[in-house]
Amino acid sequence: MTQDLAYIIDTFEALVNIPSPSGFTQSSIEYVKKEALSFGYSCEKTEKGGLIITVPGKSDDTLGLSAHIDTLGAMVRSINEAGTLNLLPIGGYMMEAIEGTYCNVHTRDGRTYTGTISTTMPSVHTYDDARTLERVPKNMIVTIDECVSNKADVLNLGVQSGDFISLDPCFVHTESGFIKSRHIDDKASVAVLLGVLKSLSDQGSVPKNTLKFVISNYEEIGHGSxxxxxxxxxxxxxxxxxxxxxxNGDEYTVSICAMDSSGPYDYELTNRLIKIAQEKGINYAIDIFPHYGSDVSAALRGGSNIRGALIGQGVHASHGIERTHEKGLQATFQLVMGYIETGF
Incomplete structure (x- = not known):
């Protein structure tokens, strides 16, 4: 394993264990900022809490690169008389993907309580309809790991409607090179971009173009960048x-997206990425993602006058317990580095 890849995987593990559902990303943004500053690059926060890292280049012509730090999660909708919590999802995922998941409830005054997400009928030993109950938000609850028996007990803990719920990432790195975890989308790519920043800093490299690394914090709900x-x-x-x-993609490649739900990506830029991958022998795939949007999609909807493209390591079971491989992360890192070296 290269030093760059080892750093990326270690950084991903650190990041994925910092709770950060959309709207609750302050700690993870601070982690990224600290890393970027340690490499000698300036940082600024946007008004909505994202981060912009600047790498001066030989030219003022500016390339932007983005990854989003926010993840899926949930919010406390209400508290039941039995002392369980109703929830609403943050981001688009199947309720089946969080059933049985350990979680944390984050109060507005800074306290954290552990818990478990289940259906309202969590056992086949008790409920006739446990198997057939529809997995929708109204049928999901959080049972917190405190000695509570009613709503008043929960309120006395400081838990209330509007508190954030984060999901246990369940990070595993196997000897065969697989990385299994929630939130590979997209903390793995944040780690890749930090790996790029570290590599540029270690080499003392001044890129052809000025670079702006945009770490967005609302991508999962549509308006990240x-x-x-x-x-x-x-x-x-x-x-x-x-x-x-x-x-066409898999966990060992970097995917280059030609089109997603927001429409086709820039023809010339997408072609250039394909050419870079071919010339550098990077394992890649070209694909269309009809149920997908990105930070570029948000930037274009926001009125930005840009050429935009989308890449990323192949991820199995997205918005669930996801999986990728070291080779996919390495290919993504290599394509980003190739793109920066080529410039425009």
């Missing part, structure tokens, strides 16, 4: 490659 600095002319979203029955 709706604002980006106006000097950015090209914008590359580093996210994830979906894996499915009629798709």
């Amino acid at each position: 709706s604002y980006i600095p106006s000097e950015i002319k090209e914008f590359l979203a580093v996210d994830m490659g979906a894996i499915g029955a009629d798709l």
Whole structure:
């Protein structure tokens, strides 16, 4: 394993264990900021809490690269008389993907309580309809790990409607090179971009173009990079490659997305990424993701005058317990480095 890849995986593990559902990303943003500052690069926060890292280049022509730090999660909707919590999801996932998941409830005054997400009929030994109950938010609850028996007990803990719920990532790195975890989408790509920053810093490299690394914090709910600095002319979203029955990518490749639910990505820039992958012998796939949007999608909807493209390591079972491989992370890192070296 290369030093760059080892750093990326270690950084991903650290990041994925920092709770950060959309709207609750302050701690993870601070982690990224601390890393970027340690490499000698300036940082600024956006008004909505995202982060922009600047790498001065030989030219003022500016390339933007993005990854999003926010993840799926939930929020406390209400408290039941039995002392359990009703929830509403943050981000788009199947309720089946969180059934049985350990979680944390984060109060507005800074306390954290552990718990478990289940259906309202969590045992086949007790409920006739446990198997057939529809898995929808109204049928899901959180049972917190405190000695509570009613709503008043829960309120006395400081838990209330509007508290954030984060999901246990369940991170595992296998000897065969697989990384299994929630939130590979997209903390793995944040780690890739930090790996790029570390590599540039270690080499003392001054890129051809000035670089703006945009770490967005609301991508999972659709408006992550709706604002980006106006000097950015090209914008590359580093996210994830979906894996499915009629798709070409896998966990060992970097996916280059030609089109997603927001429409086609920039023809010239996408072609240039394909050419870079071919010339550098990077394992890649070209795909279309009809149920997908990205930070580039948000930037374009926000009115940015940019050329945009989307890449990312192939991820199995996205928005669930996801899986990718070291080779996919390495290919994504290599393509980002190749893109920066080529510039425009």
